[in-house]
Amino acid sequence: MHYCNAEERSKYIYLSITTHLMGNYTKDILEILAKLPEGASVLHISEQLKLNRNSTARYLDIMEHEGIVRSRVIGPTRLYTLRDGLSKSAELTLYKRAMDQASCGITIADANTHDMPIIYVNEAFLHLTGYTREEVLGKNCRFLQGEKTEHSARKAIREALRKKESTTVVITNYTKNGTRFKNELRLAPVTDENGNVTHYIGIQTKL
Numbered sequence: 460m461h462y463c464n465a466e467e468r469s470k471y472i473y474l475s476i477t478t479h480l481m482g483n484y485t486k487d488i489l490e491i492l493a494k495l496p497e498g499a500s501v502l503h504i505s506e507q508l509k510l511n512r513n514s515t516a517r518y519l520d521i522m523e524h525e526g527i528v529r530s531r532v533i534g535p536t537r538l539y540t541l542r543d544g545l546s547k548s549a550e551l552t553l554y555k556r557a558m559d560q561a562s563c564g565i566t567i568a569d570a571n572t573h574d575m576p577i578i579y580v581n582e583a584f585l586h587l588t589g590y591t592r593e594e595v596l597g598k599n600c601r602f603l604q605g606e607k608t609e610h611s612a613r614k615a616i617r618e619a620l621r622k623k624e625s626t627t628v629v630i631t632n633y634t635k636n637g638t639r640f641k642n643e644l645r646l647a648p649v650t651d652e653n654g655n656v657t658h659y660i661g662i663q664t665k666l
């Protein structure tokens with residue numbers, strides 16, 4: 460996907476996150492709808508995805524809730540279209556709100572600044588870890604680690620980051636007050652139109 464400015468980039472990051480949270484169907488649905496400005500029914504989309512209707516409807520529900528698609532009922536059919544017509548800033552506010560409503564932690568790190576500082580965290584991350592946004596932004600995420608953190612998991616993360624790959628690890632982390640928890644951490648690179656990694660997305664789920 461191409462983008463040319465900060466807003467487009469934020470949108471791309473958001474879409475990448477949505478894809479990681481919800482699986483590749485999100486991306487496929489976006490691609491199907493992009494080709495059908497007049498709209499598509501659940502049946503049509505489910506046939507294209509080769510996915511059953513109930514699951515397709517659930518994906519569309521979530522995407523509608525998050526403001527990515529909208530639907531209208533025409534006769535007996537509900538037609539889904541990509542949402543547009545929002546001003547760019549309203550759109551970004553919407554994305555941010557959607558990320559804050561996610562139940563797992565979401566972090567974004569700047570891949571091109573020394574030690575990959577965090578530039579964004581959602582509300583769930585703050586809730587999970589007990590830190591405030593001010594305490595977290597600008598730091599590398601390893602502050603969550605401690606005595607019992609597995610060296611193997613850290614090494615796997617380091618390797619993935621070095622190779623600019625995605626990875627999922629389960630790693631022992633600590634909240635601000637020292638409570639230990641198992642964190643299923645999903646990491647994925649975000650690339651620009653030239654394939655350069657600009658950011659890393661982290662999704663934290665407490666097991």
Ligand SMILES: Cc1cc2nc3c(=O)[nH]c(=O)nc-3n(C[C@H](O)[C@H](O)[C@H](O)COP(=O)(O)O)c2cc1C
Binds near residue numbers: 663
């Ligand atoms: C976006 C992002 C999110 C991360 N989230 C976590 C996390 O929640 N918990 C954790 O232990 N490490 C997390 N890390 C990994 C550490 O920041 C660091 O990369 C890892 O400890 C390996 O590097 P090191 O051996 O230099 O510490 C995250 C990394 C990135 C890029």
